[in-house]
Amino acid sequence: MTRNSDAPLVVGLAGFGTVGGGLVRLLQENADIIKRRVGRDIRLKKVLVRTITKARAAQLPPGATLVTDPRSLTDDPEIDVLVELIGGIDHARDLIDRALDQGKHIVTANKALLAEEGLELFHKAARKKRILRYEASVAGAIPVVEALKASLTGNRIQSLMGILNGTSNYILSEMTSNGMEFDVALQQAQRLGYAEADPSLDIDGHDAAHKLILLIRLAYGVHYPYTALSVRGIRGLSAMDIRLAREFGYRIKLIAQVREALGGEKDQVRLEAGVFPALVYHKYLLARVGGVYNAVRVEANAAGALFFHGRGAGDLPTAGAVLGDLLAVARDERPNNTGFADKVLPKACIVPPEEWRSCYYVRVMVQDAPGVLRDLSGCMAAEGISMAQVIQKSGEGQGVPLVFMTHETSARAMRDALQRTMDSGLLKEPAVYLRVLGGE
Numbered sequence: 001m002t003r004n005s006d007a008p009l010v011v012g013l014a015g016f017g018t019v020g021g022g023l024v025r026l027l028q029e030n031a032d033i034i035k036r037r038v039g040r041d042i043r044l045k046k047v048l049v050r051t052i053t054k055a056r057a058a059q060l061p062p063g064a065t066l067v068t069d070p071r072s073l074t075d076d077p078e079i080d081v082l083v084e085l086i087g088g089i090d091h092a093r094d095l096i097d098r099a100l101d102q103g104k105h106i107v108t109a110n111k112a113l114l115a116e117e118g119l120e121l122f123h124k125a126a127r128k129k130r131i132l133r134y135e136a137s138v139a140g141a142i143p144v145v146e147a148l149k150a151s152l153t154g155n156r157i158q159s160l161m162g163i164l165n166g167t168s169n170y171i172l173s174e175m176t177s178n179g180m181e182f183d184v185a186l187q188q189a190q191r192l193g194y195a196e197a198d199p200s201l202d203i204d205g206h207d208a209a210h211k212l213i214l215l216i217r218l219a220y221g222v223h224y225p226y227t228a229l230s231v232r233g234i235r236g237l238s239a240m241d242i243r244l245a246r247e248f249g250y251r252i253k254l255i256a257q258v259r260e261a262l263g264g265e266k267d268q269v270r271l272e273a274g275v276f277p278a279l280v281y282h283k284y285l286l287a288r289v290g291g292v293y294n295a296v297r298v299e300a301n302a303a304g305a306l307f308f309h310g311r312g313a314g315d316l317p318t319a320g321a322v323l324g325d326l327l328a329v330a331r332d333e334r335p336n337n338t339g340f341a342d343k344v345l346p347k348a349c350i351v352p353p354e355e356w357r358s359c360y361y362v363r364v365m366v367q368d369a370p371g372v373l374r375d376l377s378g379c380m381a382a383e384g385i386s387m388a389q390v391i392q393k394s395g396e397g398q399g400v401p402l403v404f405m406t407h408e409t410s411a412r413a414m415r416d417a418l419q420r421t422m423d424s425g426l427l428k429e430p431a432v433y434l435r436v437l438g439g440e
């Protein structure tokens with residue numbers, strides 16, 4: 001491909017599902033603005049699918065054909081760029097691998113692939129001097145990849161915190177606004193098409209974790225292995241905890257977070273990163289992100305705090321981000337694909353999760369009897385934990401909730417203190433405990 005060429009950029013699209021269909025539509029609807037912005041047309045030549053006869057949400061433009069043989073896409077010498085929108089790992093990786101071998105540029109929305117096996121693909125793309133763009137892979141329409149890769153490179157990123165999974169956020173929002181139990185909210189999300197039949201990737205935190213791995217790479221230029229990330233989802237959170245959290249002035253959200261931690265060796269930044277449900281103070285913007293929306297809050301040493309909010313999924317919002325990447329390819333923009341000059345990204349220096357420090361929300365079910373609170377605070381104090389606020393619900397006889405917020409402590413101390421309370425026979429069932437972000 002020659003720079004400033006005004007010949008059409010020829011595209012091979014793999015996948016004609018939600019996002020692929022959105023892209024096919026947008027390429028036609030926005031054809032005039034595309035031409036004005038890049039001075040050339042973007043021509044869709046082939047679309048790879050599994051089933052040719054399936055009904056499609058968009059009509060192909062004249063000249064474009066459906067194919068089922070991946071080689072017919074990757075090995076077509078006229079195609080300049082492969083847009084990978086089939087999802088999953090193995091087929092997508094084979095497709096991108098082969099397309100790079102054949103000299104194609106790549107645009108993808110595949111966070112799972114890039115999180116788990118992206119480094120090899122980035123190396124290969126760099127070796128082959130090909131562009132590999134992936135804006136749509138994190139938070140759909142929100143341009144956070146480009147912000148970290150280009151706009152914010154004059155800053156050191158101190159922390160990044162996001163709501164990166166729309167399905168989980170929808171379920172939590174419904175539980176909060178309508179008092180639903182988790183299972184009911186999940187079934188409603190599935191009925192409305194916001195959750196997959198198998199929702200585990202979303203509700204167990206893995207989808208948010210894939211995106212967080214990409215954000216860590218973009219913000220810090222390090223390799224943070226997916227398997228090293230601490231990941232906890234929202235499965236089984238109860239309406240009772242959501243209600244009690246509200247009484248303290250908090251909303252429960254599934255948070256993906258990375259932040260620099262103090263105490264690393266010279267020149268080595270230690271990172272604390274994970275996905276977990278947390279109580280977010282209701283006045284924080286993140287607490288107000290509702291329904292299927294996504295948001296990312298970045299704290300940077302020059303810019304201060306930045307907040308990105310928008311649609312994290314859906315056909316057109318995601319396709320718009322894919323199309324933006326295609327326009328960048330059409331302009332032959334060649335920033336470093338990872339945003340860092342290193343040929344090989346160094347491994348992240350990781351703070352073990354048990355060392356993380358945080359305030360905690362704790363709910364225990366106890367006997368409604370005198371002295372329970374004293375004994376409980378004794379178990380906490382033995383691990384150096386002090387309580388900040390306590391709510392004791394009155395009840396009759398068996399098992400009443402006792403809820404408290406702690407001052408900052410380590411995850412290890414919290415785990416040990418709760419073990420103590422179990423060992424001492426104080427609790428009727430294991431405690432529920434969640435990290436707390438922010439407060440008055």
Ligand SMILES: NC(=O)c1ccc[n+]([C@@H]2O[C@H](COP(=O)([O-])OP(=O)(O)OC[C@H]3O[C@@H](n4cnc5c(N)ncnc54)[C@H](OP(=O)(O)O)[C@@H]3O)[C@@H](O)[C@H]2O)c1
Binds near residue numbers: 048091109315
């Ligand atoms: N959906 C969103 O809102 C969203 C948002 C951000 C990122 N993404 C990412 O975008 C990618 C696509 O998601 P999607 O929701 O559009 O998926 P989707 O609706 O399930 O569509 C997948 C498409 O890929 C085709 N396909 C799947 N495996 C194939 C294979 N082995 N060979 C040939 N074709 C194959 C399917 O063909 P058939 O139609 O013939 O079955 C289908 O057209 C994923 O990586 C996803 O994580 C999606």
